[in-house]
Every structure is written in structure tokens, then in C-alpha cells.
Amino acid sequence: MDLSRAVDALLDLSVVGGYGRPGLALRRRLADWPADPPRMDGKVVAITGASAGIGRAAAVGFARLGASVHLVGRDQGRTEAAAAAVREQVPGAAVQVDLCDVSTLASLKAFTASWTGPLDVLVNNAGVMVAERELTDDGVERTFATNVLGPFWLVRELADRMTPGSRVITVSSGGMYGQRLDDDLLSEKYAAVAAYARTKRAEVVLTEMWAVRHPTIVFHAMHPGWADTPGIQGSLSTFAKVAGPILRSAEQGADTIVWLGGAPEAGEVSGLFWHDRRPRPTHLLGLNKEAAGARRALWELCEELASRG
Numbered sequence: 001m002d003l004s005r006a007v008d009a010l011l012d013l014s015v016v017g018g019y020g021r022p023g024l025a026l027r028r029r030l031a032d033w034p035a036d037p038p039r040m041d042g043k044v045v046a047i048t049g050a051s052a053g054i055g056r057a058a059a060v061g062f063a064r065l066g067a068s069v070h071l072v073g074r075d076q077g078r079t080e081a082a083a084a085a086v087r088e089q090v091p092g093a094a095v096q097v098d099l100c101d102v103s104t105l106a107s108l109k110a111f112t113a114s115w116t117g118p119l120d121v122l123v124n125n126a127g128v129m130v131a132e133r134e135l136t137d138d139g140v141e142r143t144f145a146t147n148v149l150g151p152f153w154l155v156r157e158l159a160d161r162m163t164p165g166s167r168v169i170t171v172s173s174g175g176m177y178g179q180r181l182d183d184d185l186l187s188e189k190y191a192a193v194a195a196y197a198r199t200k201r202a203e204v205v206l207t208e209m210w211a212v213r214h215p216t217i218v219f220h221a222m223h224p225g226w227a228d229t230p231g232i233q234g235s236l237s238t239f240a241k242v243a244g245p246i247l248r249s250a251e252q253g254a255d256t257i258v259w260l261g262g263a264p265e266a267g268e269v270s271g272l273f274w275h276d277r278r279p280r281p282t283h284l285l286g287l288n289k290e291a292a293g294a295r296r297a298l299w300e301l302c303e304e305l306a307s308r309g
């Protein structure tokens with residue numbers, strides 16, 4: 001292993017060093033840091049959860065590359081405000097607002113039914129960690145509905161309309177390393193952090209399964225590191241306070257999303273899990289591997305729930 005890869009691997013193992021701002025800053029200085037993506041003029045990108053945080057920052061990143069960006073949000077006012085912020089940062093940006101609450105099947109259905117144009121990059125970014133167990137209008141536990149069922153629906157309905165080489169990027173979390181894909185997918189025994197991490201594990205597993213089922217499309221899961229966003233301030237306020245000095249900006253959290261959407265080398269592989277422009281293992285030290293049948297159970301649950309839509 002050369003020195004750059006050794007430093008990169010050590011940062012990952014140290015977690016605190018790698019996931020925070022110093023990790024990205026150091027990796028950027030390594031000799032083999034992958035080049036920035038080329039221009040994306042003419043490409044169409046849709047980002048869920050683009051009204052704030054990492055999703056909004058990713059919208060800015062794609063707009064800077066010249067892509068036409070759809071900011072998909074559940075609240076018209078917040079999403080319009082985010083679009084205005086993108087236009088301010090990138091004068092002349094081609095941005096538009098689409099409304100979709102990715103936690104409810106009726107809203108997902110209306111959104112995918114209304115999508116008529118091309119789609120080159122779909123970013124499944126919207127994500128929540130809900131403090132207490134609650135159900136959506138469809139009767140689905142809200143963290144699972146938002147983080148897993150929403151992306152499942154979007155891929156199910158849009159994949160066949162995406163041209164070969166199109167990309168789907170799903171924003172997971174390093175927290176997924178701590179959870180196995182077990183049979184309590186709807187978190188009947190609810191603990192917010194564990195339920196969230198399990199959905200983030202499920203996103204990585206779905207990415208692997210999508211890559212097999214849709215070989216003409218490129219699927220990536222990624223984790224952004226620890227970024228200072230409304231989400232982390234709201235759901236993990238103590239952590240945000242303690243880790244404050246090393247938290248990444250939302251833009252730094254979005255860096256690998258934008259890179260995966262545009263970099264030529266990211267179009268040559270599918271089904272992997274990325275962080276800071278590199279594929280990463282999906283299990284650390286072989287821990288938290290799912291039991292036989294857990295993947296199929298996840299897929300069947302998603303199919304069953306989606307069939308209610």
C-alpha cells in the first residue's frame with residue numbers, strides 16, 4: 001500500500017480523524033486525491049431533501065458544474081428559499097422546485113407520475129432521525145418510510161426511465177457500521193439512533209441489490225462524514241456541540257455526492273459504498289453482517305409496503 005492509501009485508511013480507522021473536517025482537508029492534500037468532476041451541462045439532477053443541509057449544498061455543487069437541478073422538498077416555502085439561495089450562489093443556475101414528501105406513498109406517487117423529462121442523476125438525500133417512534137399516514141414507521149421506502153419507491157418508478165449510465169446516489173451514514181440488517185426493520189423496539197442506523201445500513205444493502213437488478217444504471221451509497229446541518233443540530237445536539245470544532249460544512253459533506261454524480265471513474269462501478277471519493281468497506285472488522293435471508297426480507301418488505309401506494 002502506498003503512503004497516500006495508508007494515510008487514507010488510517011483516517012478511516014480513526015473515525016474522529018476521518019469523518020470530521022480535518023480528515024477531508026488531509027485527504028485533499030494526498031497525491032492521489034481524485035480529480036474534480038467535469039462540467040455537467042445538459043445533465044438533469046434531482047435531489048431529495050434539498051431544502052436544507054447537505055441536499056441544498058449538493059444542489060449548489062451540481063449547479064456550479066452546469067447541471068440542471070431539481071430541488072425536491074416537502075415544504076414549498078423552504079424549498080423555494082433553498083432554490084433562491086442556489087441562484088444567488090450560482091448566478092444563471094438552472095434550478096427548479098418539485099414538491100415531494102418522500103415519507104408518504106401518495107406524495108411519492110404524484111411526484112413520479114409527474115416526472116416526464118430525462119433524469120441523469122437521482123440523489124436520495126432526504127433523511128430523518130425521529131426521536132420517538134411514530135407512523136406515517138401509510139402506517140409505516142417514519143424513519144424507515146423516509147430513509148428506505150422513499151428511495152425504494154423512487155428507484156422502482158424511475159429506474160426504467162433512466163438512460164444507461166444514469167446514476168443513483170443514496171446518502172447513508174457511517175453510523176450504519178454499528179447496525180446489522182436484522183428482522184426489526186420497522187423498529188418495533190424503538191431506539192432513535194439504532195433505528196436510524198439500521199435504515200442507513202438498509203440503504204447500503206438496497207444499493208447493492210439495485211446494482212444487480214438494474215445493470216445499466218450506476219448506483220452508489222455514500223456517507224458524508226459529520227457535517228454541521230440543521231439535521232445534526234436538531235437530532236444530535238449534544239454531539240453537534242462536542243464535535244462542533246471539527247464538523248464539516250454542509251458543502252464539504254456534499255463533496256462526494258457531487259463527485260459521484262459527475263466523475264467519469266464513478267460511472268465505471270456500481271453498488272459500492274463511498275466516503276471522501278473512495279469506495280469503503282461495508283463492514284468494519286467483519287462485524288454486523290446480516291443473517292441469511294435478511295436482504296430478501298428487506299426487499300419483500302419494501303415491495304409489500306410500496307404496493308399500498
Ligand SMILES: NC(=O)c1ccc[n+]([C@@H]2O[C@H](COP(=O)([O-])OP(=O)(O)OC[C@H]3O[C@@H](n4cnc5c(N)ncnc54)[C@H](OP(=O)(O)O)[C@@H]3O)[C@@H](O)[C@H]2O)c1
Binds near residue numbers: 048052124128228
Ligand atoms: N449531517 C451529517 O453529519 C450527516 C451524517 C451522516 C449522514 N447524513 C445524512 O445526510 C442526509 C442529509 O442530512 P442533513 O444533515 O443535511 O439533514 P437536514 O439538515 O435535516 O436536512 C434534511 C433534508 O431532508 C428533508 N426531508 C426530511 N424529511 C423529508 C421528507 N419526508 N420528504 C422530503 N424531504 C424531507 C428536509 O426537509 P425540511 O426542510 O422540510 O425539513 C431537509 O431538506 C441524510 O440522509 C442524513 O441521514 C448526515
